[in-house]
Amino acid sequence: MYNVFQKTGISCLCENLKQQPSMEEHIVIIGNGISGVTTARHIRKLSNKRITIISAETDHFFSRTALMYIYMGHMKFEHTKPYEDYFWKKNRIDLKNAFVENVDHANKNLQFADGSTMAYDKLVLAVGSKPNKFGWPGQDLKGVRGMYSKQDLDALEEYAPNNEVCKRAVIVGGGLIGIELAEMLNSRNIPVTFLVREESFWNGVLPAGESAMINRHILNHHIDLRLSTNLKEIIADENGRARAVVIPETGEELACDFVGLTAGVSPNIDFLKDSGIELGRGIKVNRYLETNIPDIYAVGDCAEQHEGIGMRRPIEAVWYTGRMMGETVAQTLCGNRIEYKPGHWFNSAKFLDIEYQTYGWVFSERSNMEHQQLFHWKHEDDTKCITVATEVGTGKFLGINTFGIRMRHEVFDRWLTEERSSDYVMENLATANFDPEFYKHFEKEILSAYKSENTFAKA
């Protein structure tokens, strides 16, 4: 409760100084991604505090998830900026392009790479992630990059602008970023080899039927998908640039001009190693998003809960959780100290042409969740399917994955809160449909498949 009364304290000191912005508390946010920017926006809605956002990546907030569309020519960089450039000044949010090297919490001071410093009253760390590297030989060569930052995109444009400069690209790691990078390179007709460690794409998360459908979809896009395949090393040419990868399973040496490392991300916290802020894989925070150091908070990809909330993981590198943490911590910073309490899990993604949405929890068979039973339906065109998870014994609806069919978030959120049965959900599935008008509906087909399968007797 150390920060709640500070604002009132200042106000009481001298009533006529309240109008002076310089006397307002200075809140510094490191990171101009969705979590940092949401924090700043909500602080501004709630208060007159002085706000500074620091980033060394770009001058202005952009949508990280849209970087792929710049490379594919769907958008230009300016289109990925959710707010026009005048927005920041108008809302008195100061932007600073600088790289923070050290946080001196004893003196409430930041030290930048150029030697300058900045004082803060409260600090919000929203520093995001960096691509994972697992010690592969050659992982730091030229032409080897992750796909996370604006700088990664610039590097991709340099090493893989077209299929003359880049005759083949290899992607290592079969997750959401991996398949996006494959789609990007594919859009420029660059041959792609996609190395996936698992025996089926993203099957740590997706149930088998869905994962297999996505495998086929990847192959239909003429992407060279190699399942159960690892990376042994990346070989350099005489200029220190990647020229080939070695695949341990076959011993094959595969020539390539670009290697994308997309085996997940982890918090970008190296600069905090000696800061005294408690770190795990990420920055350790309590449910109020407070670190162990007073007046320092962490939100977004870099924040690590001491224990996962519900079935969520302690670190969630997801767009909307970053946004929600920002919405929450802004309340705390403005005197309304509240816990971070995310609602029902949901998420979405797009695998090449197939959209994916999930509401509630559906675990893959690999997760060995014995309490759940899965019903799977797939359309004969092999681009649409759904999987419904039901609690064994009770028949309670746990969650749904949908591919190629859009669903209404609001409806599923309500059904999860009401703890509906899967039978109820399947009977009323049409209510939740969010596909565009005139689309073909499959609810009847799905329901009859569900009934005929009769996988779980009503308890």
Place this chain on the structure above:
Amino acid sequence: MSLTGGAPASINTTQKIGVLVGMAGLFILLLATFNVNLGNQAVWLAIALSAITAGIIVFAKGAYANKLPGIKNDGVWFKSMSSRGVLGWMAGIALTGFYIILYFYAGVLGLGQGVDGANTGLVGLFDPLSRFLSGNPASQWFVYGTLYTIAILAFGIKFMWKYRHNRYEQLRTVSVMFFQTAFAFVIPELMARLNTDNFSLPYNDLKLMWPLNYYAFDQWRVDQFINAQTVGLAFLIFGILTIFVISPILTYKYGKRWYCSWVCGCGGLAETAGDPYRHLSDKGMKAWKLERWMINTVLVFSVVMTTAVISTYLGYDSTKYWFTKNTFLISVGAFLTLVFAIVLYYKKDQLNTSAFKGAIGAFVITIGFLVAMSFMDFSQIKINASYFSFGLNTNEYALDGAMRTFYGFGIGSIFSGVIGTGFYPILGNRVWCRMGCPMAGILGIQQRLFSKFRITTNGGQCISCGNCSTYCEQGIDVRAYAQKGENIVRSSCVGCGVCSAVCPRGVLKLENDSLKGRINPKDVLLGNDVDLMNYVNNK
């Protein structure tokens, strides 16, 4: 860095063949324009039009046939044609030039340049088709109508191929293709066959409503309808019913999209031939401010102009019509006052300060003009047209005629044609619909205030990527709403559905639903702590 060197900027062999075939068709038309004697006109016209159509379809095949169904925006911002590159500018200049010739120098196309006023050149080439349909020789408008229809049909097929996974887009496109071909082209041409010495109907595109059709109530048209007895009166009454009854009902149920992206010819061309340029619309705040002023000003102008024209001929020819000038002016004034009062009474809370001031201003100006008309005879005030036509027109007009002429020139020709379509490759495909169309203005006001239509935002799924805003042809910053979890209820939305189609996360859905909760801004989106959502959003 070779951004443009990327593969998506190039076109494949099939597409090159398509371009070649289509250009060959255009080349035949160009030869005809320069009076090169081609021999059998009917055969060459058929060859030219078939080549243009086939060229476009072959190009579409090359672009989409070998790809899986899905969003096809790869390389849009790399291609010279679709990113204001050299090709885009060349196309823009060529189109603009075509419109200027069409509107102001039809003689260049061969209109009435032959013996006894017969057509030569390009217009002459179209004579056989025109005689086949209406029995009359062609005019520059027939040439334009034919090419316009072919553009909507061929580029419509291309668009349907592009969106073959999306039934909303496909049905909408079939609809505009049908309305253009049947209502705007074939039926009116065939109906011209009914005209005799003592019975004649004006060229009547049933779906082309006032005020988009700004000459709908010109005296010559109204006279022709009245003189044509039952049939003519039926058309006249149907025209008035569409404006005051049918359109409001449809707009209430489905939003203005029923017209703008399902029926309208301008919209039809924008959605088909103009589709490759939809992302070029300006999404900035300044463009939005300009849009609000401009479209509503044109609307006021069109109401005042039409009233002036009608009241003038009612004034000097009162025995011919049921109405006298003053009855007419009073009914218009009473109707507008009633509409205005209803809007203020029921929807005042939905108008922000600037919209409220604008509405008051527009109302006062309109009523002011009505009063002026009843006391003054506009036909007695003379104005030289050269002041407002850059010298293109040097006749002297009475004030009512001058307003009509200025409107026809400035809005009808320059804005909707030269800028609206000629500038597709520069300003985007809907600049006329967004900034200038008075019909869109009326439908937009109704859509914003009295309609069940909205684009629903799907809870907390938005990732602010910006595809929706980028591909909105009307320049709406869709993302600004989606990332707030707020439904999109905007007067300018024509309901093309492309924002929903390009969204990678399934966030947007066009739908008609109850008026309650239609506008729903949120500070904290669905997915966060329920207590926080209630605390913040219900404050």
